[in-house]
Amino acid sequence: MPTQLLFGTEVLLNGLMAGVLYALVALGFVLIYKASGIFNYAQGVMALFAALTLVGIMDGQVPFSHLINAVLGTEVHHFGWHINAVVSIILTMGVMIILAYCVQQFVFRHLVGQEPIILFMATIGLAYFMEGFGDLMWGSDIKKLDVGLPQGGSFWIEDNSRWLGFGNEDFYGFFIDKLDIVATGIAAILVVVLVLFSQYTKQGRAMRAVADDHQAALSVGISLNFIWVMVWSVAGFVALVAGIMWGAKSGVQFSLSLIALKALPVLMLGGFTSIPGAIVGGLIIGVGEKMFEFTIGPLVGGATENWFAYVLALLFLVFRPQGLFGEKIIERV
């Protein structure tokens, strides 16, 4: 096999892995959008917030230590204990559920029936609030997140794929990040679980019902408030998973919330209302931008990853506004 092709394959694989993470964030968007018609700008910040909380709990950080120290003149920073990763994740999930409850109870419950643009503005407000709140709670320094996920390249794959070079000295086998492999696996499981949940459980059915028609859902005895808290919780859970992955890869920092913006083109590709669309869209963007950078990048001076996804999304908007899987928007007369 020619070297170029082998490297191309490696880029493709890495692109797929990146795509999975985009898809995870996009998934959070889709869930909330379907169930409540809210375009949740804060999804990325939720991932950041979840990751911050997780690190804080694991390291035994004292929440609001900055504030406490400033007001009380104390010097507390750490409780001095470390908590097991699994327990921390469960605790963090608890925090996300509380957050979901608060978001519904204090914000969106009062905005039922408002214009979509109002709801959207509310999520922007929510995003900035959560960003600041997260900073205040856990501090604004860049943190390392280690929940025990494997790190670094997989030597096994590298060793076992070397023969594909057929004696080519330049090829050392595929380099694939172990974390990416795990992330892909977890994302796949997450999607299956979400699909099973929405198709076969009582709560899932109720969620689909609410997504479809509020009035009808009420008439069969479904509490909208409960479902919306649930949806925000599920979105919080997805955000937590995404936060863990990104955090483990590039550290927990403010830029985490920017991946939310990458999810936008993913949604335009996949459609705002389709779970499979979010997955496929994520993969296309992930692979697309890596391959584009690899093939065209050198010709135009690189850094195409910054804009490729948006240009692709723009093309889609022109030719297929409802996305690959989205429902065709036909206003019935």
Place this chain on the structure above:
Amino acid sequence: MSNEEGYVTDDGRKIGGTLMEMKNITLRFGGVKAITDISFDIKEGEIRAIIGPNGAGKSSMLNVISGFYVPQEGEVWFKGAKRPPMKPYQVAQQGIARTFQNIALFEGMSVLDNVMTGRLNYMKSGLFQQAIWKGKAEREEVENREVVEKVIDFLEIQSIRKTPVARLPYGLKKRVELARALAAEPMLLLLDEPMAGMNVEEKEDMSRFILDVNDEFGTTIALIEHDMGVVMDLSDRVVVMDYGKKIGDGTPDEVRSNQDVIDAYLGVSHD
């Protein structure tokens, strides 16, 4: 449960005591009065109609019963107890199912899934039990499906069981909506203009279904309709509304001979 004696209809059905009672209900939207001081009752096992010209406040009344509107004044009594202000989903959980004038179905789901949502309140097993999908949860699913299949059979919609609701014609959608309400095995069934927009044949089918539901399951039914002819054939007792006020209440014959009702329907000016 009954706090008043029932009666026996002309065709020999025994009607029980009072199931629901509206006491001096007044509903305002801003300054506009939609309903003014209306009282009436619905007895167990009867078919009760609320009729009146367009804009008389019939739909508002139904929305008060089903909890979609909360009246500013008056009391709602259900099963012999005063009902505190409730959300529509709580009303539904109490055993009051309804249909809508403009059809509110889950368009993205199949007929079967739609009717199954009518059973959501009967599914008691927790998320964890469902995740394991064994024993109780599975049995529950089968039991609920059985009820749903009986309803599907009853309303003769077997052939569209798997069809997405969005593809159905209007008349069938109405029937699916009724099926979903029936699947909840309600104590009180509220029908908001069940015959609106139907042709003669569809109206006859629907009338028959309504009578059969009442006959077969003993379900108490309250319905709104502006087609006088249909209502008079169908119902045991009729409340007549006009401009948000009650102008008549009684058997179809009594109502028909009531001068106020005749005036309202013939459009005599109010003065």
Place this chain on the structure above:
Amino acid sequence: MAQPSQAAGGLTSIPALLHRNATEYGDRPAYREKEFGIWQSWTWKETEAEITNLALGLINLGVNEGDFIAIIGRNRPYMYWSMVAAESVGAIPVPLYQDSAAEEMAYVLDHCGARFVIAEDQEQVDKVIEIQDRLHQFEHMIYLDPRGMRKYDHSRLHEFAHIQEQGHAARDELTPELRRREAKLDYSSICVMLYTSGTTGKPKGVVLSNRNVIESAKNSAEFDHLRGNEEILAYLPMAWVGDFIFSIGQAYWCGFCVNCPESADTLTVDLREIGPTYYFAPPRVFETQLTNVMIRMEDAGKLKKRMFDYFMAHAKKVGPSILDGKPVGFGDRFKYWLGNLFVYGPLKNTLGFSRVRVGYTAGEAIGPEIFDFYRSLGINLKQLYGQTEATVFITAQPDGEVRSDTVGVPSPGVELKIADNGEVFYRSPGVFEEYYKNPESTASTKDAKGWVATGDAGFIEPGTGHLRIIDRAKDVGKMADGSLFAPKYVENKLKFYPNILEAVVFGNGRDQCMAFINIDLSAVGNWAERNNIAYSSYQELAGHPQVLAAIKDHVEEVNKSVAQDEMLSGCQIHRFLVLHKELDADDGELTRTRKVRRRIIEDKYSDLIDALYGGKDEIFTETEVTYEDGRKGSISATLKLIDAAVVPVTTQKVAAE
């Protein structure tokens, strides 16, 4: 061969066959019915118990030997059990068409003097109640589905399940009586009475004995190698002789399973789920299915459509040969195998024909394209020719000798002869006993030697020995110049076009032929939709200039084809019109089995016929119609009368006598 072990000798009644099946294949399924979304099934043993309980219940209710029991409802196991239970107690089951109006039922119920009626549901019960005051012998009614009947007066009304319970409760006292009555049944006792719908006059009650039914079932089962593991779907009217033979005669003789659909609307789904191995349908059903397939393909994606067209063309070429076991090259076989993988297999599966081993069509001529379509898919569709009076079978096509223009060779045990006027006569063990209370008709149909007139004109093809039917003998007439007038022959050719649902040709005693045409709303409607032609009603579509032009093309093609047949070239259509309403059984224009009632149409639309012969270009007309609920109304329209090109006839009138 897994033929039943006993000879017909000991098995001379349907109840006897039931007991044999319960003993020998007790655990095999006898009936299935889809209810509440699930296929419920009954083994032969369970069936025997159900029927016995019902029979005991009937005795308990006071049914005497020789009583008539009318059975009205759609195909359900309970209704079949009713027929067998009726026979068990020595009564005579009389199945009625469930879509008959109350008036039509009144005649039949009165004519046979039924003391008992077993009805399926409220709809049927209401009809009988409506007419019961006029039925002097009527006493009790049993209904199956209690829905909606709680408030009815139950002094003469009984629930099916209760009758069975009462029968079961009284089993100790009544079983000896039941056994005594069953023992009396033999080959000559009456098995069933079926009323023929009759194209003219009042329906006649055809009395069929056990000999008729069992011999016919036995012979036909051997002819097609039917066994105990066949699956059939019972969906055709129970009052029709074919259903009786397939779902009771052959099913009890072979011991196979009868499946009943969930409702009339779920037929396609049920068919797919059951996948019958032995299947019967009138041409109209095959036609509708084909039309639906074609409509779906028109709407399908490009790739799908091209694949369909490509492989169907290949199937047309080699499919029938492969089916008939004729030599076909390896390349063609491989391509057919591929086609089966991608097109035929999935298509057959959707249609529910994956497992069909023997399929029959009869009742009317089937279009060659339709017939060939199914055969090219590898479905062994054959034709048979039969009558109620013959207990169905007169002729049938053996495997490997199947063509669309013949109806096959005489069935086992059947003798044929053609009279001088072309009318077909037959004699067989299936020949009916008599028309009930109608000795004149019996005598004029069946002669002393047992020969029965079919009323159809036809001839036996030299060389193959296959029978070909031209038309109803009485409809074959003469044109003014003495040449042969065979309207049905021309009508069938017209009806083979998917756009044409029904056609009626006139010309007896005239110098030219004229035609009325009914368009097929689903085919033409779909065409209109694709071509953006807006229409609001059948009438508007039927009068659309483009539709008329298309029909004109069809008529002219038919003329060319008719002109090729020397004997019938005089039957070319000179002028036609497209009717403003569909011919309808409710208006008396068709029989319940959807055959054209020529005389009635001739009377009712005499103004239109006069206009056609009068050479006018258009005519205003007003027609009375009956709605489904029995109310009357009328519709009016201005119809265009259209000239069609005819091929000049060069040969002289051959058939002049």
